[in-house]
Amino acid sequence: MFESERCTRRSVVLSTGTLALTALAGCSGGGGGGGSENDGGGGESQSDGGTATETESGDGGGGSGGGTPSFDGWMENVGNYDGVVDETGGDEVTVAVGAEGNGGAYAFGPPAVRVSSGTTVVWEWTGQGAQHNVAAESGGFESDLSAEEGFTFEHTFSESGTYTYVCTPHRTLGMKGVVVVE
Numbered sequence: 001m002f003e004s005e006r007c008t009r010r011s012v013v014l015s016t017g018t019l020a021l022t023a024l025a026g027c028s029g030g031g032g033g034g035g036s037e038n039d040g041g042g043g044e045s046q047s048d049g050g051t052a053t054e055t056e057s058g059d060g061g062g063g064s065g066g067g068t069p070s071f072d073g074w075m076e077n078v079g080n081y082d083g084v085v086d087e088t089g090g091d092e093v094t095v096a097v098g099a100e101g102n103g104g105a106y107a108f109g110p111p112a113v114r115v116s117s118g119t120t121v122v123w124e125w126t127g128q129g130a131q132h133n134v135a136a137e138s139g140g141f142e143s144d145l146s147a148e149e150g151f152t153f154e155h156t157f158s159e160s161g162t163y164t165y166v167c168t169p170h171r172t173l174g175m176k177g178v179v180v181v182e
């Protein structure tokens with residue numbers, strides 16, 4: 001039972017990246033639970049260019065009270081993720097774009113912040129790791145691509161919720177983030 005649960009979970013997590021096929025193959029080889037895993041994989045497009053909207057924002061809130069919630073798997077392949085940084089109470093929060101992580105300067109720093117509603121998040125490019133952008137999974141905000149140090153993009157979060165975003169060119173490397181608005 002544990003075995004099949006683990007397989008299912010892995011396949012869901014990895015399906016956001018390019019390892020989906022490998023993971024599915026590995027799981028089916030393991031035995032029993034093959035059927036349901038294939039269902040999960042088949043229902044989803046394998047290409048990372050598509051609009052994979054498997055993130056259930058609501059579930060992320062379940063991890064209230066510190067720790068390192070995965071946001072339903074969203075943060076599980078984010079190499080520099082070490083829990084949600086509490087920045088509530090401020091008017092403005094800065095997140096680095098091109099922070100060290102995911103095998104290079106392919107990370108947001110910090111990748112997960114908790115802010116109060118009305119807070120403006122300012123993403124500031126480090127100039128490292130080639131071109132990055134900031135693109136909300138929901139489509140609510142999207143910056144230009146830039147590789148320029150000091151380039152900034154900002155978004156004011158007026159409504160509470162969980163906002164997942166990526167760097168489009170590096171999302172499969174794990175360059176992803178989340179803003180939790182209280």
Ligand SMILES: [Cu+2]
Nearest residue numbers: 132167170175
């Ligand atoms: Cu990037």
